[in-house]
Amino acid sequence: MELKREAISFIDFEPEAADFLSEVLDGLTRPQKSLPCKFFYDSRGAALFDEICRLPEYYPTRAEHSIIVENGAEIAALAGPSAAVIEFGSGSGLKTRALLEALETPSAYIAIDIARDALLASTRALARERPDLEVIAVCADYGAGLDRLPEIKGAAVRRLGLFLGSTIGNFEPDEAIGFLRTARALLGPGGALLIGADLWKQREVLQAAYDDSRGVTAAFNMNLLRRINRELGGNFNLGAFRHEARCVEDTRRIEMHLVSAVRQQAVIAGHRFFFGIGETIHTENSHKYTVEGFHAMARMAGFAPRQTWLDRAERFSLHYLDAA
Numbered sequence: 001m002e003l004k005r006e007a008i009s010f011i012d013f014e015p016e017a018a019d020f021l022s023e024v025l026d027g028l029t030r031p032q033k034s035l036p037c038k039f040f041y042d043s044r045g046a047a048l049f050d051e052i053c054r055l056p057e058y059y060p061t062r063a064e065h066s067i068i069v070e071n072g073a074e075i076a077a078l079a080g081p082s083a084a085v086i087e088f089g090s091g092s093g094l095k096t097r098a099l100l101e102a103l104e105t106p107s108a109y110i111a112i113d114i115a116r117d118a119l120l121a122s123t124r125a126l127a128r129e130r131p132d133l134e135v136i137a138v139c140a141d142y143g144a145g146l147d148r149l150p151e152i153k154g155a156a157v158r159r160l161g162l163f164l165g166s167t168i169g170n171f172e173p174d175e176a177i178g179f180l181r182t183a184r185a186l187l188g189p190g191g192a193l194l195i196g197a198d199l200w201k202q203r204e205v206l207q208a209a210y211d212d213s214r215g216v217t218a219a220f221n222m223n224l225l226r227r228i229n230r231e232l233g234g235n236f237n238l239g240a241f242r243h244e245a246r247c248v249e250d251t252r253r254i255e256m257h258l259v260s261a262v263r264q265q266a267v268i269a270g271h272r273f274f275f276g277i278g279e280t281i282h283t284e285n286s287h288k289y290t291v292e293g294f295h296a297m298a299r300m301a302g303f304a305p306r307q308t309w310l311d312r313a314e315r316f317s318l319h320y321l322d323a324a
């Protein structure tokens with residue numbers, strides 16, 4: 001379905017409520033209960049994520065933004081003129097703006113995000129700021145395959161993919177390689193991917209980034225249960241769960257969990273789930289990388305790492321990968 005709205009084109013493949021329900025039921029029936037992190041981002045979740053990005057403890061956004069600002073000319077030289085920029089999980093687009101300003105006459109900006117309201121708000125705002133730019137908003141789950149995306153631009157246009165915020169880290173390593181392979185096919189020969197990857201570091205720094213002193217990350221995590229209650233008619237008792245961020249050294253990742261404080265049950269669409277004291281719902285993984293490890297993963301997906309930049313404190317990495 002394609003609708004022309006204001007200055008943007010909007011393509012709507014938003015997952016149905018039935019998809020949300022079946023993924024929730026599937027996750028809660030597993031031995032380790034889990035919920036997919038892609039459902040964090042209803043309007044409230046997207047707003048809470050923006051708040052997280054401004055927290056003193058949450059360094060990734062500031063670090064990645066500084067890399068883009070300080071190396072914009074070099075990124076632009078690699079991308080060349082007239083690239084069509086395709087962003088996966090675009091969010092509010094602060095860093096995107098910095099990149100679009102640095103690039104030489106980008107021909108189009110295509111934003112793909114599952115969070116419909118936030119996507120429409122951010123692309124409409126961008127289109128107002130950049131009337132020179134063709135802006136296309138695609139509401140879709142990029143994990144469900146990018147093959148449904150229509151042929152957005154002719155084959156002659158060079159495509160620059162953007163995957164910022166270390167969102168790649170939400171995938172398990174084999175899923176990340178699968179996603180990168182699909183993205184590479186979409187970007188085509190001559191295309192490239194600019195991708196942010198957070199670096200493994202001291203446990204205390206990572207822990208604080210995912211369990212801030214103001215409790216914003218806790219509210220973000222808990223919002224998933226609130227969304228299930230509202231959209232799927234669930235009856236989770238929000239006061240009976242608490243947020244937990246676990247730094248897991250073996251897998252080099254931060255896991256977010258919702259921990260049941262009491263013995264309890266919750267019913268969603270007639271399905272009943274039991275929770276023991278201390279039992280958790282695993283809601284998100286954020287894998288952390290080394291530069292070498294990330295390059296190896298990119299190569300396994302068929303990309304050729306061309307350039308890597310770090311922020312001054314060497315907390316975060318940004319990679320320009322050729323879709324070789």
Ligand SMILES: C[S@@+](CC[C@H](N)C(=O)[O-])C[C@H]1O[C@@H](n2cnc3c(N)ncnc32)[C@H](O)[C@@H]1O
Nearest residue numbers: 038041089090091113114115141142143164165
């Ligand atoms: C961690 S935020 C990053 C946002 C932004 N790129 C940044 O760097 O600040 C992840 C974004 O990806 C979107 N997202 C998460 N999973 C997705 C999926 N499976 N398909 C499409 N968008 C997804 C979310 O709605 C959110 O806007």
